[in-house]
Amino acid sequence: MTTDTERKARERHADEERIREVLADRAAATGQRDARRFLAHCAPETVDFSLAPPLRFKGPEALDQQALEAWYATWDGPIEVTMTEVEIAVGDDVAFAHSIDLMRGTKADGFEVRLWSRATVGLRRTDGVWKITHTHSSVPFLMDGSGRAALDLTP
């Protein structure tokens, strides 16, 4: 016998798997420096709190493929993103996920990047498809008056 509770739990589990696929596909798109594929998961109204200024990118600014490609061009070769400590909260048509991510690669000037950061992603289901409507990526900063970002933290 299948109860409503069991059915709902199965649906939530299936949705969580779909959201994991969205997150994995975005990480893979970054690895391959494929801006179109990366942005395809975002809804038009996306609000992005990015690693770099300004405070937020909204809508078309958050979906600027040329800007993303220009950023990819500052790297030499792939940009590897590994997500760890992934937790996903799934509702009927709203979800959010958070993780601790490691970004690795080589900048065009030869600088080796190995940066741990925090990522939060908010999603809504529209026409049966989970779309990202909010992203927040950051590192902490040292509240010691130095004004420095904490770029050498590890989990």
Added chain:
Amino acid sequence: MTTDTERKARERHADEERIREVLADRAAATGQRDARRFLAHCAPETVDFSLAPPLRFKGPEALDQQALEAWYATWDGPIEVTMTEVEIAVGDDVAFAHSIDLMRGTKADGFEVRLWSRATVGLRRTDGVWKITHTHSSVPFLMDGSGRAALDLTP
């Protein structure tokens, strides 16, 4: 006649108001430096990506009232938090909100703080009550090799 769609929209609207009250009460608690009231909105499993290191606080670490009170003690007088550009996505039992916040106050050493930051809050409804299970607060950093946090941004 009330359709299911109308009923659902009304429920979502009521939940959005409840979540606004949670966010407003947390801001008020910060203003009054009331750690117990601030933390009362958090679920035991909360994962906090804070302005300051480490990368994340989890569970009991995120709910450490003494640590929060010690931070309040580095301020002289109230810590005023103003939330702007608040957007809330509400599902049946999962929600998230994001905002651009202004923190103002005077540190114990006389330093005048006026800091714009980004905030994301994830919530789950448990036993009919919306509880915070995830918070992410940050400022961007300058990806120009300087390693500096961007502490002088305005919306």
